[in-house]
Amino acid sequence: MATAMHAAKARLDVAASNLANVSTAGFRRSIARAALRGAGLVTTSVPDVAPGPLRRTGRSFDLAVAGEGAFFVRDRTGRAVAERSASFERDRRGRLVDESGRALLGERGPVVAGADATIDARGVVTVAGYDVATIVVRPGTTLQSGFLEGANVDAVHEMVEVLEAQRAFETAQKTLSAIDDERQKDVDDVGRVKQ
Amino acid sequence: MNRALYAAATGMAAQQQNLDVVADNLANADVIGFKNAQATFAPIGGNALLGTVETGVRPIFQQGKLEKSGGPFDVAIDGAGFFEIERAGEHAYTRAGAFARAADGTLRNADGWSLRGIVIPAGARSVSVASDGRVSVALDGLGARAAGRIQLAAFDAPERLRPLGSAIFGATHGSGRPREIAAGGDRQPKIQFGTLEKSNVSVIESMMAILAAQRAYEADSKCVQAADEMLRIVNNLHRS
Numbered sequence: 001m002a003t004a005m006h007a008a009k010a011r012l013d014v015a016a017s018n019l020a021n022v023s024t025a026g027f028r029r030s031i032a033r034a035a036l037r038g039a040g041l042v043t044t045s046v047p048d049v050a051p052g053p054l055r056r057t058g059r060s061f062d063l064a065v066a067g068e069g070a071f072f073v074r075d076r077t078g079r080a081v082a083e084r085s086a087s088f089e090r091d092r093r094g095r096l097v098d099e100s101g102r103a104l105l106g107e108r109g110p111v112v113a114g115a116d117a118t119i120d121a122r123g124v125v126t127v128a129g130y131d132v133a134t135i136v137v138r139p140g141t142t143l144q145s146g147f148l149e150g151a152n153v154d155a156v157h158e159m160v161e162v163l164e165a166q167r168a169f170e171t172a173q174k175t176l177s178a179i180d181d182e183r184q185k186d187v188d189d190v191g192r193v194k195q
Numbered sequence: 196m197n198r199a200l201y202a203a204a205t206g207m208a209a210q211q212q213n214l215d216v217v218a219d220n221l222a223n224a225d226v227i228g229f230k231n232a233q234a235t236f237a238p239i240g241g242n243a244l245l246g247t248v249e250t251g252v253r254p255i256f257q258q259g260k261l262e263k264s265g266g267p268f269d270v271a272i273d274g275a276g277f278f279e280i281e282r283a284g285e286h287a288y289t290r291a292g293a294f295a296r297a298a299d300g301t302l303r304n305a306d307g308w309s310l311r312g313i314v315i316p317a318g319a320r321s322v323s324v325a326s327d328g329r330v331s332v333a334l335d336g337l338g339a340r341a342a343g344r345i346q347l348a349a350f351d352a353p354e355r356l357r358p359l360g361s362a363i364f365g366a367t368h369g370s371g372r373p374r375e376i377a378a379g380g381d382r383q384p385k386i387q388f389g390t391l392e393k394s395n396v397s398v399i400e401s402m403m404a405i406l407a408a409q410r411a412y413e414a415d416s417k418c419v420q421a422a423d424e425m426l427r428i429v430n431n432l433h434r435s
Contacts, residue, residue, distance in 0.1 A: 008425075009199070009425065012199040012418070012421055012422060012425065013198045013199045013202065013244050014244060015199070015418065016198075016199035016200075016202040016203040016206070016244075016246070016415075016418040016422070017198075017199075017202040017238075017242070017244040017245065017246055019203065019206055019411070019414045019415055019418055020202045020203060020205050020206025020209065020246040020247045020415060020418075021206070021236070021238050021242075021246070021247045022206070022411045022414070023209060023210065023213055023234075023236050023247070023407075023408070023411060024236040024237060024238055024247050025235065025236070027238055027242070028242070030242060030244060045244060047242070056400070057233060057255060058231070058255050058257040058395070059255050059256075059257065059354075060257075087235070089352045089354055089355070090351045090352055091351065091352070092351055092371060094351065099250070114275075115275045115349055115350070115351070115353065116274060116275040116384075127382065128381070128382035129382075130382075155410065155411065155414050158414065159414055159417060162417060162418055162421045163421075165421065166421045166424060166425065169425050169428065170428060173428050173432065176432070177432070
């Protein structure tokens, strides 16, 4: 029963963290998973990879993918990483880099663009009517410039989680108390000699 | 419970900061050249279920609506870039172009910042600004005369500019040094005379953001209550 209380507590931890990040762009909620193992319930959290809603920012270098697909950024080790939403800024050399310094990949290496560049749905980067680069995307990807993917947290769902965790905790506590009472009885009554 | 308690508390703090930024946007919705700001957040420690933290507030330099105005020296930028302004040797950058002629001939805004490189001679009857930023004045009996050219400044990362006032920004290490750009060219921003750039704040979007922030704050506070309730139960487990 003590592990059931731990499990309920873990569920609340996960829901609280998800709710706290409801305004964090690109946040992926965690799901609490409880499993019965040996000594009792063990809870782990796994990320939920479902896409979040697109939120308008109005910044032309905020990129998000509408529906299925991805674009690619190059991290410091030179590896291309698929992304679905990122906020890019121009660095000293005019390359578009995200908040962790990863460069947006175009068909001819990192995308270099002027401050007033625009990006269309197919990933073509345009400066004053001239195409300057094309962003590498998975086939069939529709890009949305001026949008970021919001957290995939549903407040209603998380609130239900909070309530359920609270009730589960209470149930476990009541059961624990009942077991405790029974033991108390055993200790007090068993072996007592009736007169 | 403690982890949930602290995670929910970080969420409440984040929504509070979010609300501050949105309220500031709304308060400045009618300020010429004001740029909508946005608070950004990140999960603490990747996502270690520890809550959220604010990572900064960034202005969004999306073009505001250009509107005809009545001022004699009103200018606006159609495109990217900033007006360079100076006050007591300090340089700053703005897109608010409401200026008035001061006694020494410089064009100053309401806060006393003067537009760099422009001096309007005494006795000027009318002023006009071409789309390339060239200022010409008509003097009594002398005809038209050039009075300087408005230079625009551009930055590599304008989001990293530091706000110095509601619509005035200063350069930082992150924003990079200002680059001078000439207005009026084929692929360049243009200067509009007799026009002002309104703020790019959307009142409707701001109201929606306020509602969302309030509800998120409430949800976080419910988590705090739930965690508190669990702690109470734990404390009552031991009955003497």
